[in-house]
Amino acid sequence: MGNGIKARIVRIGNSQGIRIPKVLLDQVDLGEEVELKVEDGHLVILPSRPPRYGWDEQFRRMSESGDDRLLDAETTDLTGWDADEWEWQ
Numbered sequence: 001m002g003n004g005i006k007a008r009i010v011r012i013g014n015s016q017g018i019r020i021p022k023v024l025l026d027q028v029d030l031g032e033e034v035e036l037k038v039e040d041g042h043l044v045i046l047p048s049r050p051p052r053y054g055w056d057e058q059f060r061r062m063s064e065s066g067d068d069r070l071l072d073a074e075t076t077d078l079t080g081w082d083a084d085e086w087e088w089q
Contacts, residue, residue: 005021005023007020007021028047029047030045030047031047033047034046034047035047035048
């Protein structure tokens with residue numbers, strides 16, 4: 001992983017934590033809340049993003065490239081389920 005900056009693990013109540021130096025924080029956009037996970041024995045810190053973060057941009061790109069079409073053919077045939085179970089409003 002290369003040479004990094006050493007940090008000391010400190011006790012915070014019943015937990016432990018580290019202080020992340022400003023020089024590292026300036027290189028990433030973590031925000032106020034993060035997600036922690038372990039990958040291949042490494043602790044990974046990721047910015048916490050709301051559900052569906054970035055979907056608008058992805059949908060815009062799909063539209064521009066013509067990749068925003070329906071995969072299933074349209075049908076106007078009603079099934080028994082459509083007639084009996086679906087509540088049309």
